[in-house]
Amino acid sequence: MSDRGAGQTGGRGESLLFLTDDQLRRGIEAMFFAYRGFTADPDRILAEYTYGRAHHRAIHFINRSPGTTVNNLLDILGVTKQSLNRVLRTLIQDGLVESRVGTRDRRERHLFLTEEGEALERQLSEAQRRRMRAAFREAGPEAVAGFRTVLEQMMDPEMRKHYQTMKDGW
Amino acid sequence: MSDRGAGQTGGRGESLLFLTDDQLRRGIEAMFFAYRGFTADPDRILAEYTYGRAHHRAIHFINRSPGTTVNNLLDILGVTKQSLNRVLRTLIQDGLVESRVGTRDRRERHLFLTEEGEALERQLSEAQRRRMRAAFREAGPEAVAGFRTVLEQMMDPEMRKHYQTMKDGW
């Protein structure tokens, strides 16, 4: 596909030094430590409520795709419906999420954030974006492009479609 | 530090388009979906035993720094000693990890993988490296450099030192 270049070696035969076990181990640890940072700020906010990461994930993807169905969310989040249902139930009871019966198919429930839900979503995502913005700014646009390329390759293929599909509102 | 370039805009004033909220949201989702992929292969292997991700993390960092102390591991993993101890106890009982009393300071316990522990470590890390290697290869060396730069910026500063410190054997 794209020109992958030969990096610092300059020749047409790539050095492949970036594929050594040691480099891979560094990549593995980078994922581990960075993911901790990635979740740290929202976790602190969630701890002030009775919510956890599972609630954050549901709120995030409902906000991204207002009107998404429960089945759709299940597919994205990769958990059982019992797990998701427990989370959705509390969010609905607490008035952060609204569940509307589908018009075309009245078995389906379409999920929306309420005003209050949107307020929490903003609080969480602003904290998370602040850190990512700082990281992106420090790293620069080319590093960000590489970051996204590698992460996309690391996903399971089925997840890649969720990552790319951004417009499934109702 | 390094030249961050101006990307496609070519001018000396960076476009900053890579810092929009939408780009940041894509980065957030990339982290979410990629981390799922990142843990998927080891998780499948661990499920065949009675172990979980917590055991994998302990095994990984003991393998990286043979002879590391319990306190050292606690700092790296960021959990309570009770949580870590539960994991270490089973690994020691199962003969995957050996705990040796320190010579200089006999309060300390130094942790090592046994032959059997190393065998499981290899199985887990080979699975994880396989995916990372494929992602790195597809993305190319420049993307990998960017990937690591962004992730490093995303870490909490205290974690960055663990990421960089690679030589603390005993």
Place this chain on the structure above:
DNA sequence: CAGTTTATGTCAGCCTTGTTGACTTTCCAA
């Protein structure tokens, strides 16, 4: 030497969030 701090281990209990299995209700579509 006495007292304090440090490193580790352990017990008990709690919470979140994942799982499986069984079952019901609703309701679209053949």
Place this chain on the structure above:
DNA sequence: TTGGAAAGTCAACAAGGCTGACATAAACTG
């Protein structure tokens, strides 16, 4: 009208976080 999909619920369980309290041994300190 009936089969099956979508959704929801209940129960039980496990992993792996957490807090708090307490024990022991070793090292350090005045």
